Amino acid sequence: GQQLNQSPQSMFIQEGEDVSMNCTSSSIFNTWLWYKQDPGEGPVLLIALYKAGELTSNGRLTAQFGITRKDSFLNISASIPSDVGIYFCAGRETSGSRLTFGEGTQLTVNP
């Protein structure tokens, strides 16, 4: 089956720093999604990307759909303590096919 590699697995940063994480796949995707999961909660959708090269922002978060259609990255600028959580990427090859999730990036922000 297809593989989705998310990195890094974990990050420890200081408040105010910028953060970058990425996902790469073995297949071409037509959709990339980024989710954040707080402890004890379900994942919450942050950004959805539908076109190669697409760059989308949501507040301090910016995500891009790679032009090869096999990767995506998420940037968080000027991190704050409430950014702490697990960030998941997810991708889909075609409409109706299964959504595949990365294994997550655990983000810790030190005040």
Added chain:
Amino acid sequence: NAGVTQTPKFQVLKTGQSMTLQCAQDMNHEYMSWYRQDPGMGLRLIHYSVGAGITDQGEVPNGYNVSRSTTEDFPLRLLSAAPSQTSVYFCASGVDRRNTIYFGEGSWLTVV
């Protein structure tokens, strides 16, 4: 979270017992799915449905049954619980053509 309701939030089962995790959404979403989340394993798809009366297997379907008799509900059944089914279960729904899904708050299941 966008209108996906899961019950119960927490459950402890003995090996061999059966139970049903309930999932309901009020957004008229065509697509519904169940995932399990285990440490270091990310989210793995158990079963999914693209509409009422239609279900299909995901990545890890063994030991679980589902049905989709209505658009709103998508229950997940464990017929004979095993310790390996100790996990956090998430239901999700979405409009399939938009390729995005929204998660419930999760159900923590422990099988002893």
